Amino acid sequence: MSLILERINAPQDLKRLKLTELKKLAGEIREVIINTVARNGGHLAPNLGVVELTLALHYVFDSPRDRIVWDVGHQCYAHKLVTGRREKFHTLRQYQGIAGFPKRAESPHDIVETGHSSTSISAGLGLATGIRLTRKDGRVIVVIGDGSMTAGMAFEALNNTGHLKEDLIVILNDNEMSISPNVGALSSFLSRKITGRLARRIKKDVERMMERLPGGEHFLHALKKSEELLKCALTPGMLFEALNFEYIGPVDGHDLEGLIKLFSNLREMRGPLLVHVLTKKGRGYPPAEADPETFHGVGPFDPETGKVLKSSSAPPSYTEVFSKTMLRLGELEPRLVAITAAMTTGTGLKAFAERFPERFFDVGICEQHAVTFAAGLALEGLLPVCAIYSTFLQRSFDQIIHDVALGNLHVVFAIDRGGIVGEDGPTHQGQFDLSYLRLIPNMTIMAPKDENELQHMLYTALSLPGPVAVRYPRGTGVGVPLDQEFREIPLGKAEVLREGKELLILAIGNMVSPALEAAKRLSKEGIESTVVNARFAKPLDEELICDLASEIGQVITVEENTLFGGFGSAVAECLSDHGIKTNLKRLGLPDKFIEHGAPAILREKYGLTSENIYRLAKSMFLK
Ligand SMILES: Cc1ncc(C[n+]2csc(CCOP(=O)(O)OP(=O)(O)O)c2C)c(N)n1
Ligand SMILES: CC(=O)[C@@H](O)[C@H](O)COP(=O)(O)O
Ligand SMILES: [Mg+2]
Numbered sequence: 001m002s003l004i005l006e007r008i009n010a011p012q013d014l015k016r017l018k019l020t021e022l023k024k025l026a027g028e029i030r031e032v033i034i035n036t037v038a039r040n041g042g043h044l045a046p047n048l049g050v051v052e053l054t055l056a057l058h059y060v061f062d063s064p065r066d067r068i069v070w071d072v073g074h075q076c077y078a079h080k081l082v083t084g085r086r087e088k089f090h091t092l093r094q095y096q097g098i099a100g101f102p103k104r105a106e107s108p109h110d111i112v113e114t115g116h117s118s119t120s121i122s123a124g125l126g127l128a129t130g131i132r133l134t135r136k137d138g139r140v141i142v143v144i145g146d147g148s149m150t151a152g153m154a155f156e157a158l159n160n161t162g163h164l165k166e167d168l169i170v171i172l173n174d175n176e177m178s179i180s181p182n183v184g185a186l187s188s189f190l191s192r193k194i195t196g197r198l199a200r201r202i203k204k205d206v207e208r209m210m211e212r213l214p215g216g217e218h219f220l221h222a223l224k225k226s227e228e229l230l231k232c233a234l235t236p237g238m239l240f241e242a243l244n245f246e247y248i249g250p251v252d253g254h255d256l257e258g259l260i261k262l263f264s265n266l267r268e269m270r271g272p273l274l275v276h277v278l279t280k281k282g283r284g285y286p287p288a289e290a291d292p293e294t295f296h297g298v299g300p301f302d303p304e305t306g307k308v309l310k311s312s313s314a315p316p317s318y319t320e321v322f323s324k325t326m327l328r329l330g331e332l333e334p335r336l337v338a339i340t341a342a343m344t345t346g347t348g349l350k351a352f353a354e355r356f357p358e359r360f361f362d363v364g365i366c367e368q369h370a371v372t373f374a375a376g377l378a379l380e381g382l383l384p385v386c387a388i389y390s391t392f393l394q395r396s397f398d399q400i401i402h403d404v405a406l407g408n409l410h411v412v413f414a415i416d417r418g419g420i421v422g423e424d425g426p427t428h429q430g431q432f433d434l435s436y437l438r439l440i441p442n443m444t445i446m447a448p449k450d451e452n453e454l455q456h457m458l459y460t461a462l463s464l465p466g467p468v469a470v471r472y473p474r475g476t477g478v479g480v481p482l483d484q485e486f487r488e489i490p491l492g493k494a495e496v497l498r499e500g501k502e503l504l505i506l507a508i509g510n511m512v513s514p515a516l517e518a519a520k521r522l523s524k525e526g527i528e529s530t531v532v533n534a535r536f537a538k539p540l541d542e543e544l545i546c547d548l549a550s551e552i553g554q555v556i557t558v559e560e561n562t563l564f565g566g567f568g569s570a571v572a573e574c575l576s577d578h579g580i581k582t583n584l585k586r587l588g589l590p591d592k593f594i595e596h597g598a599p600a601i602l603r604e605k606y607g608l609t610s611e612n613i614y615r616l617a618k619s620m621f622l623k
Contacts, residue, residue, distance in 0.1 A: 003028050008082050011058035011109070022059065022256055026051045030284045032089060033077050038303040040092050041423065042100050045282035045295040046075040046145070049175050049253070053143065053277060054078035056259035057171075060267065061141060064108045069124050071144035073101035073114035074297070075173075083109035093423040095597025101427060115427020116392065117365045118151030120144050121170055125157055128166040139267065141169040147178025147342060150186055150364035161272045162244030169266055170245070170274045173253065175281040178342045179296045184364045190236045190276070240274040249276030254283060293345060315479035318472040319416055321451040323348030325458045326385065328486075330356050333462055335383040339374055341367045347387035347416055367392050371399035371411070378409040383462060389417040390430025390471060397436060400467065405442045408466040413437075414458070418447065418471035419510060419560030420589075420603060425596030431589050433471050434508075434537045435565030442466040444491070445537040447509030451477030453535075459486035473510045473560065475599065494541035496548075500528030503617055504552040506545065508534040508567045511558040511587075517610035522617050529617065537567045545571060546578045554620050555584045560608055563588040585616055 004025045007013060017025065029051050037044045055078070057068055063083065070076045080098060081089055084107060091097025102110035112123045124142035131138055148154060149172060161168050174190055176182055237247025246269065252258060259277075266273060281296075282288030287306025288295035294308070301308045316324075330336050330352055338352050342365040353360040363370045367388055374384035388396070393415060404411045418430040437445050444464055448454040454472050461468040497512070498519050507515035512533045519529045530548055534541065537559075549555050555575075557568035568586030575582055589606055603609055607616075 005029060005032065005081065005086060008086065010084055011063050011082055014055065014059045014082060017059075019257055019260075022055055026055060026256065027284075029055075029078050029081055032081060032086075034285050034303055036077075036089055036092050037298065038301050039090075040094060041297075041299045042077070042093050043074040043297050044285070045177075045288045045292040046072075047077040048283045048285055048288055049279040049281045050075045050143070050173060051078045051283070052254045052256045052259060053171070053173065053279065054082065056256055056263055057141060057143075058082050059260055060263035061139060064111065065138040067111045067124075067127050067138060067140045068109070069111050069120045069127070069140070069142040070102055070114060071120035071142060071148045072117045075143070075145070076102050076110075079109070080107070083107055093425075093596055095595075095601045097596075099425055099596050100423060101425060113427065115424065116395070117148040118144070118154040120148070121154055121157035121161060121168075124168050124170070125161045125164065125166055128168045129164065132166065139167065139169060141171060143171045143173055145178070146172065146174040146176060146187060146190055147182050147365055149190075150178070150182070150184045150342070151366055152368060158240070158243050158245070165244060165271050167270050168272050170272070172249075172274060172276050173279055174250065174276060175279045175292070177281045177292050177296075178365060179346065180293050180342070180344050180362070182364070183342070183362050186239075187364075189239065236276065237274070243272075245272040245274040247274050247276065249274075250278045251275065253277035253279035297346075315477045316451060316482075317476050318448075318451055318454055318474075319346070319348040321454050321477060321482065322387070322414060322416065322458065322472070323351050325455040326352045327355055329458065329462060330359065333383060335381065336462070337361065337377055337382050337384050339363060339370050339377075339384055339386045341365055341370045341388055341392065343387070343389065343392070346389070347414070349387055367395035368399050371396040372403040374411045375399075375403040375407070375409050378404075378411050379407075383410065383412070385412045385414050387414040387416065389428075390415050390419075390433040391417065391421075391428050393433065394436065400437070400443075401440055404467045405440045408442045410465060411467050412458075412461045413467065413469040415469055415471035417474045419473045420594060420599050420606075420608070421474045422599040422602065423596050426593035429589075429594045430471070430474075431560075431562050431594055433469070434559060434561040434567055435569075437469050438538050438565060438570060440467070443538055444468045446470045446489070446535060447537060448472055449478075449495075449507075449509065449512035449533045449535070450480045452480045452482050453489075453533075455482060456487050456489055457535075460489045460491075463488065464491060471509065478510075478513050489535060492536050492539035492541055494535050494544050495533040496530060496544070497533050498529065498531040500530050501552060502527050502554060503529035503620070504548050504555045505529050505531045505558065505613065505617075506534055506555065506567075506571055507531065507558040508537060509560060511560055511608060514608070514610035515556075515558050515613055518613035518617060521610070521614050525618075527617060527621060534567060537570060540570050540574055542574050542578070545574055546580055549575055549582045549584075550580045553582050554617075555582045556587060556613065556616060556620075557584070558587045558608070558613060560603075561588055562591065564591055583620060585620065587613065587616065 093100040120142040128140040281292035559567040
C-alpha cells in the first residue's frame with residue numbers, strides 16, 4: 001500500500017489530505033524518523049514529540065510565506081520530511097547529506113540557522129518586525145521547548161515582544177524535559193496541574209447559567225472582564241499575560257484535529273500570542289517514551305529493541321574520564337562544586353550529581369548565568385567546575401571576562417566537545433575556544449594529549465590560580481592506561497615526546513597523537529623530528545619553543561581549532577616577538593564554519609591527520 005508520505009513533496013500537499021490521512025501520515029513519519037535515526041543516529045525523542053504539531057502548523061499556515069522557526073532545531077525532522085526533503089532524508093546528518101538542524105541553504109522553509117537554544121523568539125520578533133516595516137505579508141510562528149524557554153535570551157525576547165506588541169505566535173512545546181528532566185521555577189510553574197481545560201469548563205458553565213438569568217447578559221459582560229483574572233489564576237498563563245501575550249492553553253500537542261482548529265483561529269488573531277502545548281517526548285516509540293533522556297540524542301540503535309549499539313572494546317571517552325575524575329576530586333577536595341547548563345549526562349556529571357547532590361547544580365540552559373553563578377561560588381571560597389561544551393560556552397564569553405577573569409577568580413572550565421564534534425555540524429563544532437579564551441587576561445588554557453593527561457590536568461586545575469580552562473574532544477580517548485595517582489603538571493610547561501634535529505612539530509590536545517605517528521613515519525624516511533606536546537595554549541612554554549625553533553628552523557604547529565587566534569597563532573606571535581626566523585607551517589581549521597559529517601571524514605578533509613602532517617613535512621624538505 002503506497003505511503004501517503006510519498007505524495008508529500010511540499011507543505012501545500014498536506015492541505016489536500018483528510019484528517020484520517022493526516023493521522024496516518026503522522027504514523028508514517030514516525031516510522032521514517034525511527035528507522036533513519038536508528039541507522040544514522042540523531043535526535044529521536046524530540047522529533048517524535050512534535051509530529052502532530054508540525055503537521056498542524058504546515059497544514060494551516062503557508063510556509064515559507066508564513067515563517068516557521070524551530071528553536072534549537074533538533075526537532076525539525078518532520079518539518080524536513082514535509083518540506084521537500086523526504087527523498088534525501090536517509091542522508092540525515094551524514095557528510096554532504098541533509099543537516100540535522102534547519103539550514104537555509106537546504107530549503108526556503110528553513111528560515112534561520114539554529115542549533116543553539118533559545119534564539120527563536122528573538123529571531124521571530126525580528127522577522128515579524130521586518131515583515132511589518134517592509135510591508136510584506138506572512139505570519140511568524142516560533143516553536144520553543146520548555147527547556148529552551150529557561151534561557152535568559154528567551155525572556156529578553158518575550159519582554160521586547162510584549163513591548164513592541166508585534167504579531168508573533170510563540171508555541172511553547174512543553175514536554176517537561178530538557179535533555180534531562182527540565183529544571184527551574186519556570187518549569188514547575190508551567191506544569192501546574194490546573195489546566196486551561198478547567199478554566200474553560202468553569203467559564204462555559206457560568207456563561208450558560210448567566211444566559212438563563214434575566215439581565216444575565218450584563219453579568220456576563222462583567223464576568224468577561226474578570227475572565228482574564230480567572231484564567232490567570234487557573235492557568236500558567238499569568239506570566240505570559242503579564243508580558244502582554246495572549247496566553248492560550250495548555251492544549252494537547254498530539255490532538256491533530258484540535259491543533260488544526262486552534263491554529264486556524266490563530267491565523268485571524270493579532271499581537272503576541274503564546275500557545276502552551278503539552279507533548280510527550282519520544283511519543284510513539286516506547287523505548288524513547290520510557291527514556292527520553294537517552295533517546296534525546298542517540299547513536300545508532302536496534303529499532304526492534306531500542307538497544308543502543310556501542311562497541312564495548314573502545315577506550316573510555318574523555319567524558320567518561322572526566323566523570324570518574326570528578327568523583328575522585330570531589331572526595332579529595334570538599335570545596336569542589338560542579339555546574340552544568342542542562343547537560344548533566346553529556347558532560348558526564350550524572351555520577352557526581354548522585355554522589356554529591358548538594359555540590360551539584362544544573363542551572364538549566366543558562367550558560368551565561370552558570371559562569372557568573374560560579375564566580376559567586378568562588379568568591380565564597382568554593383571551587384567551582386563549570387562543565388560546558390566548547391560551542392555553548394561561547395554564550396558566556398563576557399561573563400568569563402567580566403565576572404571571572406577580571407577578578408582573577410578561581411573557576412575551572414571543563415570544556416568538552418573541544419574541536420570537531422561531527423554530525424551536529426557548524427552550530428556545534430568546538431572550533432573557536434582556544435582562540436576566544438586565549439585573548440582573556442589571567443586565563444590558563446590546557447588541552448590534554450590523551451585521556452590520562454586529562455585527569456592530571458583536571459587535578460592541576462584545582463591548584464592553579466585564577467580561571468583555568470581544560471578543553472578536550474568529543475569521543476573516545478587514545479587508549480592509554482590511566483595512572484592511579486594524580487600528578488601536578490607544572491604551569492606553562494610543555495613536554496618533549498621525541499627528539500630530532502630536522503623538524504619541530506608542536507602539537508596540542510588530540511593532535512599530539514597523529515603528530516607522533518607522522519614523526520615515526522618520517523623517521524623511516526630519514527627525517528628526524530622533535531615532537532612537543534604543548535599542553536598549554538596559555539601560558540605558552542615560550543622558552544622551550546624558542547630554543548627548539550631557533551635550533552631546528554623547520555616548524556609545524558597542529559591544533560583542532562581555528563587557525564585564527566589559536567595555538568599556531570600563539571606560536572607565531574611568540575617566535576615573532578623573540579625575533580626568531582623559522583619556516584613555520586600551521587595546521588588547523590580554516591576560517592569557515594565546519595559542516596556536518598563524521599569526525600574522521602572532516603579531519604581528513606581539513607588535514608588534521610597524521611597522513612597530512614607527514615605530507616606537509618615531506619613538502620618542507622623537497623629540494
Ligand atoms: C545554548 C545551548 N545550550 C545547550 C544546548 C544543548 N541542548 C540541545 S537541546 C537541549 C534541551 C532542549 O530542551 P527543550 O527546549 O525542552 O526541547 P525538547 O528537546 O524537550 O524538545 C539542550 C540543553 C543547546 N542546543 N544550546
Ligand atoms: C541538540 C543539542 O544541542 C544537543 O542534543 C547536542 O546535540 C548534544 O551533543 P552530544 O551528542 O555531543 O552530547
Ligand atoms: Mg522540552
